[in-house]
Amino acid sequence: xxxxxxxxxxxxxxxxxxxxxxxxxxxxxxxxxxxxxxxxxxxxxxxxxxxxxxxxxxxxxxxxxxxxxxxxxxxxxxxxxxxxxxxxxxxxxxxxxxxxxxxxxxxxxxxxxxxxxxxxxxxxxxxxxxxxxxxxxxxxxxxxxxxxxxxxxxxxxxxxxxxxxxxxxxxxxxxxxxxxxxxxxxxxxxxxxxxxxxxxxxxxxxxxxxxxxxxxxxxxxxxxxxxxxxxxxxxxxxxxxxxxxxxxxxxxxxxxxxxxxxxxxxxxxxxxxx
DNA sequence: CTTAACGCCTGAAGGC
DNA sequence: TGCCTTCAGGCGTTAA
Numbered sequence: 374x375x376x377x378x379x380x381x382x383x384x385x386x387x388x389x390x391x392x393x394x395x396x397x398x399x400x401x402x403x404x405x406x407x408x409x410x411x412x413x414x415x416x417x418x419x420x421x422x423x424x425x426x427x428x429x430x431x432x433x434x435x436x437x438x439x440x441x442x443x444x445x446x447x448x449x450x451x452x453x454x455x456x457x458x459x460x461x462x463x464x465x466x467x468x469x470x471x472x473x474x475x476x477x478x479x480x481x482x483x484x485x486x487x488x489x490x491x492x493x494x495x496x497x498x499x500x501x502x503x504x505x506x507x508x509x510x511x512x513x514x515x516x517x518x519x520x521x522x523x524x525x526x527x528x529x530x531x532x533x534x535x536x537x538x539x540x541x542x543x544x545x546x547x548x549x550x551x552x553x554x555x556x557x558x559x560x561x562x563x564x565x566x567x568x569x570x571x572x573x574x575x576x577x578x579x580x581x582x583x584x585x586x587x588x589x590x591x592x593x594x595x596x597x598x599x600x601x602x603x604x605x606x607x608x609x610x611x612x613x614x615x616x617x618x619x620x621x622x623x624x625x626x627x628x629x630x631x632x633x634x635x636x637x638x639x640x641x642x643x644x645x646x647x
Numbered sequence: 648c649t650t651a652a653c654g655c656c657t658g659a660a661g662g663c
Numbered sequence: 664t665g666c667c668t669t670c671a672g673g674c675g676t677t678a679a
Contacts, residue, residue: 374672432673449673451657467657486656488673529650538674545672594672595659614672635651638670 374450377510377543378586379597379605380429383454386600387427387434387480390456394474395423402469406484408492418442418493419472431506431542441496449488455481456600485596507540510579515541517572524564524572531567532560533635544579547592547614550640552578554613554623559646560639585610613640621645 375383396419401412410418422438429435430445437443446452455465458478469489470482482489494500508514508523523540524531534540535549544552553560556574558567567575586592591605594615598604612622617631617640627644 376672379672447673449655450671484656485658486671488655490674527649533650536673547672592672597672636653637673 374452374597375432375448375591376545376548377429377432377583378548378589378607379591380432380434380448380543381587382591382599382605383448384427384429384434386456387454390600391424391474391478391480392426393424394476394478395421397421397473397475399473400471403487406469406487406490408490410491410493415491415493418444430500430503431509431538432545433502435500443494443500445492445494445500445502447490448484449486449490451483451485451487451596452489453483453596453598454600455483455598455602457481505539506542507538508542510541510543510583515576515579517569517576520572520575521569524567527564529564530560530634531558531562531564532639534564536635536637541579543583546637547594547611548582548586550614551612552582553646554641555582557623557645557647560634560641613642616640 398416399419401407401415404412407415422440422442425437425439427434427436432447434446435443436446456478465481465483467483467485468481469484469487472480492500508519524534527534532549532553535544535552536546552575555578556571558571586607589606589610590599590603591597592607592611593604594608613629616629619629621627621629621642621644624642624644627642629640630643632639
């Protein structure tokens with residue numbers, strides 16, 4: 374479900390709500406969502422641990438304890454965190470985990486499709502997910518030169534390259550479509566054939582769109598909510614995603630089309646995106 | 648090495 | 664009403 378702006382929004386919300394709290398225990402419905410531990414181990418791992426902060430790494434959330442231990446979670450398609458200090462109001466479906474803190478407040482993990490994962494790391498261990506991760510798009514790592522290197526020899530369409538987390542970390546299907554439309558670039562262009570001018574535009578657009586989406590608390594297409602259970606607002610600013618059949622807002626000539634690339638829907642304007 | 652298809656799940660929506 | 668297909672902010676595994 375969430376891409377970088379949604380994860381960023383969730384991380385901010387978590388830091389606001391649960392930073393500094395001490396974990397008491399966790400209830401786990403589906404042990405298979407724990408990548409490298411059992412329910413029992415997860416419990417002994419977090420019991421008494423004080424949360425220093427939550428960080429975002431690509432689309433991962435990293436819960437970091439004062440002790441130096443941490444766990445990494447990926448929300449995949451439908452994972453979300455709901456903070457609750459009022460058990461009376463809890464009537465959500467698909468709650469897969471319940472974290473209880475020593476002050477009796479709780480963090481619920483909801484995940485309809487159950488693709489989300491949790492992975493534990495001892496103090497000093499470096500999560501392998503982080504070393505596999507590509508360029509962090511909101512950092513100074515994102516430069517045209519860097520993209521040129523990463524796309525070198527890649528014949529895969531630029532749309533697919535933008536979704537490859539080992540190249541750039543954090544972009545998903547919505548923002549890939551929006552970014553390519555923003556710079557009038559065809560989603561079918563082989564990544565290695567995007568010229569330097571377009572690569573420069575691409576770096577500017579990636580930053581611009583992700584930052585704008587973060588300012589708007591992300592995109593709520595179906596059921597994404599912030600930790601405070603509010604919708605994002607960026608869905609009101611989408612120009613191509615899920616707009617097939619409507620007239621392109623730029624050229625006012627052609628309708629937005631939808632096709633499939635790597636099993637994912639791509640939305641684009643055949644007139645503007647060459 | 649890169650690339651593309653499949654599978655993991657649940658539920659909503661649309662066609663007939 | 665019901666049945667069937669398609670679709671969904673993702674990615675690890677496998678095979679070519």
